[in-house]
Amino acid sequence: MNNTPWWASEDVWRKIAVWITAFMFVVLIFLTFDSVSKITAGSERVPPYSVINKRIGYEFNAERNMQVPVIGEQAPLFGQALTEEEAEALVTHGKKVVQGRNCMNCHTLLGNGAYFAPDLTKAWLDPAWGNEASRETLMTMFLKDPTNNARTFGSGRKMPNMNLTDEETRAVIAFLKWMSSIDTNGFPYNFKTIQQEG
Ligand code: HEC
Numbered sequence: 001m002n003n004t005p006w007w008a009s010e011d012v013w014r015k016i017a018v019w020i021t022a023f024m025f026v027v028l029i030f031l032t033f034d035s036v037s038k039i040t041a042g043s044e045r046v047p048p049y050s051v052i053n054k055r056i057g058y059e060f061n062a063e064r065n066m067q068v069p070v071i072g073e074q075a076p077l078f079g080q081a082l083t084e085e086e087a088e089a090l091v092t093h094g095k096k097v098v099q100g101r102n103c104m105n106c107h108t109l110l111g112n113g114a115y116f117a118p119d120l121t122k123a124w125l126d127p128a129w130g131n132e133a134s135r136e137t138l139m140t141m142f143l144k145d146p147t148n149n150a151r152t153f154g155s156g157r158k159m160p161n162m163n164l165t166d167e168e169t170r171a172v173i174a175f176l177k178w179m180s181s182i183d184t185n186g187f188p189y190n191f192k193t194i195q196q197e198g
Contacts, residue, residue, distance in 0.1 A: 041088070045183035049087035052077045052174050055132075056181045058125045058193040066186030067193065077174055078136055087174070094175025097168045106159070109179065111187065117159060119188045124173075124180035127192055128153070136173065143169045 006012060042048040055072035074081070082090065098104075104113035107120045118126075128151055129135040142149045144166075146159035164172065 041178075047071060047178070047181045048084060049091045049178055050082065050084045051181045052087050052091065052177045053081045054181075056124065056177065058122070058180075058191075064186070067191065068186070069181045069183055071181060075132075077177055078170065087178075090171050090174045091178045093168075094171035094173070094178075097164065097172050098175060101162050101164075103162075108188075110182070110184065117157065118153075119191070120176060120179070121182075121184060121188055122180050122191045122193075124176045125191070125193045139173050139176075140169055143172060 037043060039046060051071055053074060053076045055075035057070040057072050058067050059070050060066070061068040076082070098109065103109070103120070106117040107113050108115060109120050111121075113120075124135075124139075129138050138149075142151070143162070143164055145161060147161055150158045152158060
């Protein structure tokens, strides 16, 4: 005679394992779609690519107790307003340059990468670029020749010349501007913004 209670039988536990696995598989599919909808450009926290035509502010939100990007009036990158398609092509190009040149070997973007060099997630809003008018020019000069335009902030670390073309540089800056507009829940923490004039 078998004295094992029904709930301790091998058969019951096998069924429980199968049901839990199947259930979690469904949860995983749901979470995947949910995540994709939240990281897609044009969703609540990730603005459409054409946001590079706008001014991007970064303001303290008392309710959320964190810095939050604020999309402002028209302020086209390099003075050239782009359509959504053109902006997407440019930002995508910039992202591919960043991936292709392995900027993540030294930098962090949206939580991925290394800590040798400054976090690039909000680099567009970095106060060190000076005022808004000079920012695009200074970023271009820096990216084209980072050793001779080094800022280093006392770290003594210099960025090597990545030999970016003019077009690649423009695309990288577009990518950095778009990335800075993403609501990253205040990440990276304690990032100070450029003084934005009205
Ligand atoms: C070998 C390491 C290394 C690699 C690879 C690298 N960088 Fe840098 N980068 C640095 C260092 C170090 C600094 C800080 C020094 C400075 O500002 O002069 C820096 C600074 C920057 C800044 C200024 C950030 C700020 O807010 O001050 C930008 C923008 C930047 N890098 C973009 C890039 C891009 C785009 C790539 C890839 C094409 C790249 N970097 C690849 C080391 C690197």
